[in-house]
Amino acid sequence: MGNAVLRSIHVHPVKAFRRLTLPEAEVEPWGLAGDRRWALIDDGGKVVTQREQPLLACAVAELSPGGGIRLSASGHPSLTVPVPRPGGTMPIDLFGRKVEAVLASDAAHRWCSAYLGKPVRLIHLDDPATRRPVDPDYALPGETVSLADGYPLLVTTLASLDALNSALAEGSHAEEGPLPMNRFRPNVVVAGTEAWDEDRWTRISIGAVDFRVARPSGRCVVTTVDQGTGVRGREPLRTLARLRRRDGRLLFGQNLVPLTTGTIRVGDPVRVHT
Numbered sequence: 001m002g003n004a005v006l007r008s009i010h011v012h013p014v015k016a017f018r019r020l021t022l023p024e025a026e027v028e029p030w031g032l033a034g035d036r037r038w039a040l041i042d043d044g045g046k047v048v049t050q051r052e053q054p055l056l057a058c059a060v061a062e063l064s065p066g067g068g069i070r071l072s073a074s075g076h077p078s079l080t081v082p083v084p085r086p087g088g089t090m091p092i093d094l095f096g097r098k099v100e101a102v103l104a105s106d107a108a109h110r111w112c113s114a115y116l117g118k119p120v121r122l123i124h125l126d127d128p129a130t131r132r133p134v135d136p137d138y139a140l141p142g143e144t145v146s147l148a149d150g151y152p153l154l155v156t157t158l159a160s161l162d163a164l165n166s167a168l169a170e171g172s173h174a175e176e177g178p179l180p181m182n183r184f185r186p187n188v189v190v191a192g193t194e195a196w197d198e199d200r201w202t203r204i205s206i207g208a209v210d211f212r213v214a215r216p217s218g219r220c221v222v223t224t225v226d227q228g229t230g231v232r233g234r235e236p237l238r239t240l241a242r243l244r245r246r247d248g249r250l251l252f253g254q255n256l257v258p259l260t261t262g263t264i265r266v267g268d269p270v271r272v273h274t
Contacts (some may be wrong), residue, residue, distance in 0.1 A: 004192040004270040006206050007158060012185065013069050014061040014122070015039035015147045016049040018227065020181060024265040027209045027258050030128040030144045031152035032187055033099050034063045037128070038104070039092075039147045040120045041111055046093040048120055049145070050222045055230040059115055071108070073115050080155035081108045084124050092123055094132070094147065102126045134257060139216045145258055149218075151255035154196065156186040164252065168239045176235040182227040183236065184219070184252055188269050198254045207268035210259040218249035 010019040015036045026033035038267065040048040050056050061069040064080060072078040081104055089100035103109075104122035112120050125131055125147050135150055145152050158181070165178035176230040183191055188206065190198075201213045219240060224233050240250035 004037050004190055004272075006188060006264060006266055006268040006270055007191040008181075008189045009264065009266060010182075010185070010189075011035040011063075012061075012186055013038055013063055014059070014071075015047065016056040016222075017061045018057060018061045018156075020023045020062065020157050020184060024263055026263055027153075027261050028128070029152070029258055029260075029261060031148060032180055034067075035169070035187060036147040037067070037103075037125045037157045038069060039094075039125075040116075041092050041123055044093070045091065045117055045271075047095070048116075050225050050230075051220065054225040054232050055116065055182040057225050057227045057230045071111055076111070076115055079107060081105060081122065084126070086126070089126065095149070097123070099132045099147075101131070103105045118145075123125065134214070137253075140212070140249055140257070151185040152258055153211065153256040154185070154217055154253050155188045155190060155204075155211075155256055156181060156253040157190045157193045157198055159191075159193050159195040160198065163213055164236060164239060164243065167243050168235055170273075171235075171239055173234050173238060176233050178229075179236055182224045183225070184217075185222070185227075188256075188264070192270075201254060201272055203273040204256075205261075205269075205271045205273065206264045207262070208260075209264055210273075212259050214255045214257050216246070216249070216251040217253040218256050223252070 009022045009025050011032050011034045012019050013034055059073045068082040084102045091098045092101050094253045101123040108122040112122050117211055128146050133146050168177040204211050244251045
């Protein structure tokens with residue numbers, strides 16, 4: 001691990017939209033600045049993801065100054081969406097748990113509904129410091145998370161992706177590989193490790209920022225969505241099922257919780273603490 005480095009940094013301003021790749025990012029207690037502070041909800045207030053709408057992979061949300069976003073997609077005019085003014089919140093349903101959030105503008109709702117061809121609304125997580133705790137079974141007191149699936153950051157390694165793709169090439173759906181890292185939608189990607197080294201991590205540093213490794217990441221059908229086209233396949237879940245099944249979960253990557261804050265940059269050294 002002596003030569004491990006941070007290879008890339010990614011944020012997803014709107015949950016389930018296409019990722020943005022950044023040269024550096026601020027680490028906040030609940031995740032990277034700008035990551036998953038927005039999401040879509042359906043008529044019942046349930047968060048909409050690529051699990052239900054894989055074409056969300058082709059929608060783009062760029063970060064604007066002050067926390068707003070600029071929405072764009074092929075065949076649709078772009079729209080700048082400001083952070084909603086302070087006001088009342090509404091409960092949304094994120095994987096069966098209630099989270100308070102603020103509705104965006106009517107124009108944002110119309111844009112997102114037109115893109116998907118079904119009624120949805122755009123919401124903003126106004127106060128990530130208080131709105132949503134990390135899963136108490138794997139959290140320390142006071143830890144919170146944005147609208148990410150469960151934890152502030154997800155780390156993956158290039159070596160493990162190479163190992164997965166090698167196994168995929170030997171399987172019955174080899175034509176679907178090799179798969180790019182964007183299938184796994186990580187926040188930080190590390191180079192210079194051995195395959196599956198991250199299974200043994202309990203605490204790491206990226207540059208000057210420390211992280212606690214909370215638990216391995218269980219993977220779902222989103223990993224089968226081509227992030228460039230929104231088309232769903234079978235892999236990598238079939239290969240993970242024979243290679244990385246643990247306690248009924250298919251694992252790839254590790255969930256991180258920041259222990260400190262600061263700036264991380266591509267090229268930063270990655271150190272493992274025992």
